[in-house]
Amino acid sequence: MTTDIITEEELNEIYTFAVQLGKDAGKLLLDAAQLRYAGSQAAALQVEEKDSAVDIVTKTDEDVEAFIKTSIEAKYPHHKFIGEETYSKGASRSYMISDTTPTWCVDPLDGTVNYTHLFPMFCVSIAFIVAGKPIIGIIYAPFLNQLFTSCRGRGAWLNETQQLPLMRNPIPPMPANAPSGCVFACEWGKDRKDRPDGNLYRKVESFMNMAAEMGGRGGKGGMVHGIRSLGSATMDLAYTAMGGVDIWWEGGCWEWDVAAGIAILQEAGGLVTTANPPEDPETAEIEEVRLGSRLYLAIRPAGPSQTESGREGQERTVREVWRRVRELDYERPGA
Amino acid sequence: MTTDIITEEELNEIYTFAVQLGKDAGKLLLDAAQLRYAGSQAAALQVEEKDSAVDIVTKTDEDVEAFIKTSIEAKYPHHKFIGEETYSKGASRSYMISDTTPTWCVDPLDGTVNYTHLFPMFCVSIAFIVAGKPIIGIIYAPFLNQLFTSCRGRGAWLNETQQLPLMRNPIPPMPANAPSGCVFACEWGKDRKDRPDGNLYRKVESFMNMAAEMGGRGGKGGMVHGIRSLGSATMDLAYTAMGGVDIWWEGGCWEWDVAAGIAILQEAGGLVTTANPPEDPETAEIEEVRLGSRLYLAIRPAGPSQTESGREGQERTVREVWRRVRELDYERPGA
Numbered sequence: 001m002t003t004d005i006i007t008e009e010e011l012n013e014i015y016t017f018a019v020q021l022g023k024d025a026g027k028l029l030l031d032a033a034q035l036r037y038a039g040s041q042a043a044a045l046q047v048e049e050k051d052s053a054v055d056i057v058t059k060t061d062e063d064v065e066a067f068i069k070t071s072i073e074a075k076y077p078h079h080k081f082i083g084e085e086t087y088s089k090g091a092s093r094s095y096m097i098s099d100t101t102p103t104w105c106v107d108p109l110d111g112t113v114n115y116t117h118l119f120p121m122f123c124v125s126i127a128f129i130v131a132g133k134p135i136i137g138i139i140y141a142p143f144l145n146q147l148f149t150s151c152r153g154r155g156a157w158l159n160e161t162q163q164l165p166l167m168r169n170p171i172p173p174m175p176a177n178a179p180s181g182c183v184f185a186c187e188w189g190k191d192r193k194d195r196p197d198g199n200l201y202r203k204v205e206s207f208m209n210m211a212a213e214m215g216g217r218g219g220k221g222g223m224v225h226g227i228r229s230l231g232s233a234t235m236d237l238a239y240t241a242m243g244g245v246d247i248w249w250e251g252g253c254w255e256w257d258v259a260a261g262i263a264i265l266q267e268a269g270g271l272v273t274t275a276n277p278p279e280d281p282e283t284a285e286i287e288e289v290r291l292g293s294r295l296y297l298a299i300r301p302a303g304p305s306q307t308e309s310g311r312e313g314q315e316r317t318v319r320e321v322w323r324r325v326r327e328l329d330y331e332r333p334g335a
Numbered sequence: 336m337t338t339d340i341i342t343e344e345e346l347n348e349i350y351t352f353a354v355q356l357g358k359d360a361g362k363l364l365l366d367a368a369q370l371r372y373a374g375s376q377a378a379a380l381q382v383e384e385k386d387s388a389v390d391i392v393t394k395t396d397e398d399v400e401a402f403i404k405t406s407i408e409a410k411y412p413h414h415k416f417i418g419e420e421t422y423s424k425g426a427s428r429s430y431m432i433s434d435t436t437p438t439w440c441v442d443p444l445d446g447t448v449n450y451t452h453l454f455p456m457f458c459v460s461i462a463f464i465v466a467g468k469p470i471i472g473i474i475y476a477p478f479l480n481q482l483f484t485s486c487r488g489r490g491a492w493l494n495e496t497q498q499l500p501l502m503r504n505p506i507p508p509m510p511a512n513a514p515s516g517c518v519f520a521c522e523w524g525k526d527r528k529d530r531p532d533g534n535l536y537r538k539v540e541s542f543m544n545m546a547a548e549m550g551g552r553g554g555k556g557g558m559v560h561g562i563r564s565l566g567s568a569t570m571d572l573a574y575t576a577m578g579g580v581d582i583w584w585e586g587g588c589w590e591w592d593v594a595a596g597i598a599i600l601q602e603a604g605g606l607v608t609t610a611n612p613p614e615d616p617e618t619a620e621i622e623e624v625r626l627g628s629r630l631y632l633a634i635r636p637a638g639p640s641q642t643e644s645g646r647e648g649q650e651r652t653v654r655e656v657w658r659r660v661r662e663l664d665y666e667r668p669g670a
């Protein structure tokens with residue numbers, strides 16, 4: 001099945017369904033959170049260790065995924081479903097997005113660490129993928145009451161009323177000295193091994209390059225305007241689509257962490273490519289993001305300046321980031 | 336004048352006034368932000384460079400401070416007023432909080448970088464200080480519609496209805512292996528000099544120690560649950576009072592960045608002391624925070640465990656943080 005087979009009318013219907021599903025799932029997350037602080041110790045969340053102390057999974061996570069999966073199967077029995085929990089419990093770790101069957105790719109709870117601590121940056125993330133491309137994205141952060149939605153050709157929206165990016169009259173160009181002047185979002189992640197040149201050290205070296213004064217660090221200093229870490233790849237992408245984040249660079253996510261965010265960001269006019277710098281960052285082609293690559297570099301929507309188009313400004317920024325970051329070591333089978 | 340001279344009834348009245356002032360000021364911030372994305376380029380914010388490219392000040396900042404100052408002077412002409420903008424333009428850089436006159440300490444816009452980019456973490460911060468101690472705190476983040484308020488003896492609140500910390504039945508103890516299991520908030524700040532052993536390098540070394548696996552980094556690895564950077568000291572403190580952040584460690588803030596947050600955190604049951612480790616972190620007295628010290632370490636409200644009181648757990652956490660962080664070099668005259 002290809003995109004062509006879904007009519008615009010069907011797409012409208014799927015979009016409406018997905019938005020409501022996101023709202024309902026987010027409400028379940030918030031209700032479960034409120035049970036914890038409203039009340040009884042008995043309602044306290046059951047937290048069990050997964051891959052590491054940082055990667056926690058909650059019963060709520062599983063319950064909300066089951067709710068979303070059941071709802072989709074009832075409405076669209078022929079669509080495929082991929083969720084974080086089903087994946088974790090499955091035998092295969094290979095890339096499972098179908099090129100031929102419309103697929104829902106869902107993270108019932110992104111930012112599980114945040115959720116456990118009641119740090120506000122947690123959300124549900126629902127993407128609808130056709131021919132390998134996410135064309136509907138729904139992100140709902142219920143504690144913040146922020147709903148991000150998009151459908152191909154219909155724009156990207158905050159709370160269904162404010163089109164993204166927020167600043168759009170006009171959409172600002174990328175700063176002339178980017179990454180200087182940019183808000184840079186990055187995450188420390190779960191790989192905390194104290195291994196020379198491991199992911200933790202490569203990440204921090206990259207963060208340092210982006211942060212340090214222009215001309216510092218052997219010419220790699222990027223003097224970004226600010227460095228932000230929210231603990232949620234999904235919220236990082238949503239805020240990049242909004243324009244509040246200019247650059248997001250990350251490795252180690254899975255497709256359910258990013259599929260909805262990529263849909264929203266692309267519909268808003270953003271660019272997404274790979275985190276790892278190619279051999280020649282100055283001239284290499286800027287490849288289209290691969291959903292299952294686990295390596296992502298996102299640039300916010302950008303308008304033209306007097307000397308370049310918005311896309312040219314985004315691509316220039318990509319190359320300036322690549323020049324300052326290290327290659328990260330995250331792989332997956334089948335991608 | 337000392338605290339005793341303000342009656343409980345007067346304090347109630349001042350608190351009511353301060354809450355409304357925070358709401359009104361936050362609305363001004365949001366209105367100005369919305370002008371930018373709703374519309375005309377003419378309404379675009381005038382941004383001028385201050386100390387560095389990272390330290391921007393906006394016209395909104397000055398307008399909102401003038402509004403707050405005028406409102407306070409009209410209502411309480413005998414109180415003293417200190418705001419970021421008045422300070423920046425004044426001749427003295429010395430500590431100006433009075434021990435004898437009730438003082439309002441105000442940041443009209445904390446998170447100016449965020450505000451400029453429309454990254455949601457910006458807020459107004461209003462503290463009322465008596466005998467050198469902040470006893471009323473108001474923080475309002477209008478984009479997130481999050482209002483944090485406290486008055487000594489009256490509890491700390493989110494949106495006037497949810498008491499802080501949010502998880503309070505019971506309030507969780509500090510994790511047994513803290514900082515492991517903790518959400519750690521920290522900021523990269525404005526000092527980005529590429530200077531060996533300068534603040535940037537000392538901060539990042541400290542962040543690395545907090546992040547790395549337990550036993551790593553020569554025994555300093557803290558394996559915190561997550562590292563968060565919001566770009567607003569005020570929001571960091573508000574979320575620590577809420578319980579969403581367990582530990583906040585920072586140098587370089589000024590008293591208007593932290594006064595309201597300290598009032599709210601202390602009223603919620605949190606602990607605030609100095610960022611810089613004393614000579615013997617394991618046994619040194621845990622000193623009370625000095626408002627003008629520019630060095631802060633905050634621990635969330637904590638309940639008792641089976642083996643220690645909440646305060647004991649907080650103090651144990653302070654010592655574990657001190658063991659892992661470097662001394663920062665921020666000074667001020669007069670503190």
